[in-house]
Amino acid sequence: MKKWQIVRKGRQWLTLMLATVMWMSVAVSPAQASGQLSTISHPSSGVQIALAEESPKKTPTLLSSFDTPGEAYGVAISGNTAYVADLDSGLQIIDVKDPTAPKILGSIDTHRALRLAIADNKAYIADWTSGLQIIDVSNLEAPQLLGSFDTPDYAHEVAIADNKAYVADYGSGVQIIDVKDPADPKHLSSFNTPGSALGVLLVGNTAYVADGKSGLQILDVSHPNAPTLLGSFDTPGVAYKVAIADNIAYVADEEYGLQIIDMSNSEAPKLLGSFDTPGIALGVTIAGNRVYVADGYSGLQIIDVTNPNAPTLLSNVDTPGYALGVVIADNKVYITDLSGLHIINVDEEKTVNYGTSYHLENQWPFVLTYLDACGDTYCVPTTQLSVFADAELDQAGVGTGTWKFESATGASAGTPVSFGDLVYLQNKSSQSYLDICGLAACTSTPKFSVVTDVKPDRDGEGTGVWKIESTTGASAGTPVSVDDLIYLKNQWSVGQTYLNVDRLVTCGSRTKLSVVTDPEPNQAGVGTGTWKIVD
Template sequence: MLVFISLAFNSFGAGVDIKTLGFLGGRNYNDIVVSGNYAYVAMSNGLVVFDISNSSVPIKVGIYGTKDEATGIFISGTTVYLAAQSAGLIILDVSNPSSPSLLGSYDSPGIAEGVYVVAAKAYLADGESGLQIIDVFNSSSPFFLGSYDTPGTANGLYVSGTTVFVADNNKGLQIIDVLNPSLPVLIGSYDTSGYANGVYISGTTAYVADSYSGLQIIDASEPSSPVLLGSYNTPGRAYDVYIVGTTAYVADSSAGLQIIDISNPSSPVLLGSYDTSGSANGVYVSGTTAYVAGGYGLKILDVSDVSPPALSGSYKFNAEDVYVSSTTAYVADYFSLQIIDVSNPSLPVLLGSYNTSGYANGVYISGAIAYVANGSSGLRVIDVSNPSSPVLLGSYHASASDLAYDVYVSGTIAYVANGSSGLQVIDVSNPSSPVLIGIYNTSGKACGVYVSGTTAYVADSYSGLQIIDVSEPSSPVLLGSYDITDSWSRGVYVSGTMAYVVGGDGLTILDVSDPSSPELLGSYYTSGSANGVYVSGTMAYMSGSDGFQIIDVSDPSSPALIWIYDTSSGANGGVYISGTTAYVADWDSGLQIIGLSGFSPPVLLGSYNSPEPSTARNVYVSGTTAYVADGDSGLQIIDVSEPSLPVIVGSYDTPGYAQGVYVFGTTAYVADNKSGLLAIDISVPSLPVSLGEFVTPKNAYGVYVNGEKAYVTDYNGLDIIDISTPASMVFRSSYYAPNYEPKDYLQFLDVKVSGTKAYLVDGDSALQIIDVSDPSLPLLLGSYFGPHSSAKAVYVAGKKAYVAGSEGLQIVDVSNSSSPVFLGAYYASGNPKDVYVSGTTAYVANDSAGLQIIDVSDPTYPKLLGSYDTPGNAQKIFVSGSKVYIADGSGGLRIIKVSNIDKNFPDLAVTNVKAPKSLVRDSSYSLTAMVKNKGKAVAEVSGVDFYLSKNNNKDPESVISDIWINSKSIKAIKKGKSTKVTLKWNVPKTVPKGKYYIKAFCDSGGTIVESDENNNVAVSGKVTVK
């Protein structure tokens, strides 16, 4: 489990008291409105609703996903209007805030950025399409009334009477008469000095959030000739503004919330500011509470006491570097040294600070002395024996051109990476009087330094790594160097004979056993820059603009990302590891403390390659046996009871090219390309026998079995086949896409069936939902067209479909089959081929990128948890418990253990089912099931469904063909506890006589998020109905 703590400070002058009442965050929140006890936030993936009845503990209660980013929001009564960029206007019913529902939508021609609703008309700021006016009297059927093409890009708007004020980007403020909505007329404009993002009207005055030009105050009493009254140049980029009385509240991007006195419009005055630890994008004020939406999430602030400060401005904790000694963290925060008690990581406490009067870039602790690389002020030596009152002992500063970036202390010598002046060697034996004793002017710009023995390793910006002999401190000598091409080297860590260098392109690992000739061992490339690195054992812990990353360096030639944590500000400072805790300097988000005690990376347990060149295409696991569709090698049957030593126990050489496999009972169904669908008896694994085959209309690619029907994807459609008699399979129907045209390439690539619905992905961009309640007449219910240029796989869990394709993983709400709705996405580089979801974790087979593990506990904001690079090309995936089975193309079958993924979720498991061996029709009996919560959290109220079945298959989907008996509710179960469920059943006379099993299925509706969804079904012994 990863634990994240944020420590950040804000300073104001006397009289200013802005308190954080609550915080909930993690993704890009763009705009916000408040109504009653609820805050409605337009965010990167749609709408999120918070219960703010207790401001200090806002609770997320509802979400609604949109296909594109929601950037603007307006509420009227119980209706929310979203400006959702390319998705246009979305109209939602929020009468039940926990379950927003779609009322209607309007696809505007541009990119909808802002919305304002009055008198049943929605006014859209529609990007380059200007102002759009839409009649929303009938929410389910909005229609176009009129438009005005503004000269710029419409970002925001405000409606006052019959006048619309548009924030029109580089064209400033546009004033439009909409008395006749079908024919809007421009009546005036004012070209602001910046880029108009938002506007608020109070009386006859327009207040414009004008990007780098801050707040612009414009007299619009005469709309045809607006006049500038005054302005206040905020320190950030003004995105949004809200006016209450004589106070303006400005969402000022990286500068947080700026609060400005506008009682004298010609001379606005800053009252105070609050550093929101991320980009402030939108602001709404209700009473004495300000609600700020931004890149960090939602901040709720008490602004009841905001008076002019003696010293205006704000103080940021810009963490650049961190060093931990025992239970104290020392942070170089650009302007000072901060000393923090981290004895309780969940409650870090500021002990003291020292203003270094420079730019504190790096820090090193030796004993009770802190050494700070202090930019243009050189080296500062500070006594921290009393953390609450640190004292300057001494300093060294050679010249104004020096810029100290980093420091390392060994014995009585401090080694300073001093920018363009190279490496400085300073004697600190007398801390009150440091003395320069040596210097080596590196060819680049010295940014980082690490000392091992008598050798100094310098990260030298564009000159890569410089290795310097400091055995004679007064006369440092270059031993060797390594030029890291096209990368700016920022930091270095040395462990044994390896140097780990981070910079603009990521991590570079060098063999420095011969310092005169360092050799490249391996590299790990990041999408952003890497700034700090710490190595412990076989793990490299790296900070950078991509966040905090853990890299497995056990094989230096092939470093692999195994975990990533997305910090608030991109982890652009240093990193320090102490025990099982990581301390990350996260720039304007302060110090991040991340617990690693529960961390366990994916581990290869075993692998198997067929004797012929393997082309493992698909895999299905049942019990301790894996069934691999192996291309030209047909079906391979592998015993995986001992994962480290998988053994082939049988094979069947299919006549075609085995692409897909699904196992039901003792039969394996193989999609065999040109040979269609094969049914193979695997009751004796060492001697598989053909039961029958069905030649599909086109080449068979994938297969899914549900009850007595097989659903086969072929090159042009879906084939539904009756397999009740495998030796004589019967064609029921085919489904082709609307506007179907025969194609020579793959169209339908994957299918999953849940209940009476089949979910198809078609190789282009669509997810299609098909009603298969009548197998002879499949009907299209709805479609979702995502951003994939090629959707390749789908997995359905509960009311969500997970679609893998060329643009990564898309999560779609399919609760309404006729109108699937986008919830969230993880955009993975590579070429995702398959997805499997277990609990709140999605496992993606990502071709040459191997296995990717994604947290989908919040479907609106999926996060990468880790990855494992397989040797082949990961094609298909199957998950059972903590084991992941990957059909890895030329890499064969790979078996990988993934542990500690579940994050304190419940896990309901049916552990036992009992029933009388003999059941007489028209008689009553007791059926019992034991349900245990094997997880790490309380399982809330749920239920158990009982079924009469002809098979003992524990696959949840197998119950579709069973006879439902009845259900029984169960109370909440604490972790580790069990409950006994008893159901009285009067056996109906209509039940056919014969041999059966009783199945118990807990939480069949998927209402509880579990860490493992694969153990919810158990089966009794055989029973006889007489």
């Protein structure tokens, strides 16, 4: 099903709002040509309304790129600063406060910087044949070498915790180094993994090692002087990097893409699912239900792991080079691809949650209005306010156009709202609930007046219960997001009807649209019963 967004042409809508006769029926014929606008016309005024096919929401967008002097391999973020391991050009320190215009702050040469970690104003760099380099970055414009430790093989990655550095040292496994005195780091112990240690991640007292052709190795480092093996999982490819969330490991497994492993029992990890990325998976990070993979020449791959048994591709962004490193901070992905640092906006859709208040914007194309309460009404002793649609957001300025979503089935505050849910809508100003009461006047079809009532469901027969339906065919159980378009179907046991705008009315000195319920989701054919959830 196609979605259409409304584009007003001209500013005659105010004139329409004040007209004595409201036209409420239009016919729409979508344009056949790709990208062409379809239009509808108000018959008396000739105002043209354009309907354009709606673009996918929240598409990742490249904000900027920064060309480092070397080959950008790894990246770490701390506050508004990006630290790039730039191979032969060492550490590059970049100001990303304005992500659209990153600028260099400082740099320091090392031998061959691969990856790094930041802690306590120090950068710990896995520096290939030069082992671990420790850099003072308290002055971002003038970083200084504090100390170093020459590991026995090729230092690929480092993790820091409790003044200890855990270095993935290729053929020499994991090296554990005391860095309490950064000028004089001391070797504590090592664990020789069966493969080639390429990546290491520390969670509590457990070290997860991406061990090349030997897959994932899980180490107990509660005693850093004597690490022990907890378990392992042999991935099909070359395990290059690992990320962990909620006892699940996400392994960048080179040509075998993303491997998803259940770590609830570290001694017996189990494969949950996998996703074959188009390139070579070399970097991985996770935020929420999304995994971000640095995928070689295929750039950034964004994968939905809501169901870890069946991950799906959400989107991707091609980068100009060979993507190796990826981190996420504040809904921005920072990816290194040998050509430099690239910053990508991945602002996610914001889920609608119970206990949170929103505005409801009606989508009738000629007059953009918001669900609002105004004036007193009487239908039964408990009813309080009449409900209208007003051109002003929160027309009285005290929450009259703000509605809190409450579950009619007992879901707790903070739980995501899904399509198919039954809800109460509580007005912020009056603390009363959206309800229907009595037949609406001057109608030939069974429409009902919409009011607010002090009770969530005044008669216990569903008059104050509303079912959230998708206008675009999303299935029941799909989470509802801010900016989604919905129908609100009243659940009165005598007959179920949809929330709609109807005709011009006044409340006080303001002209509004009346709000009724109608057997049709859009009683006038275009948007009268379609509501957009606005944060």
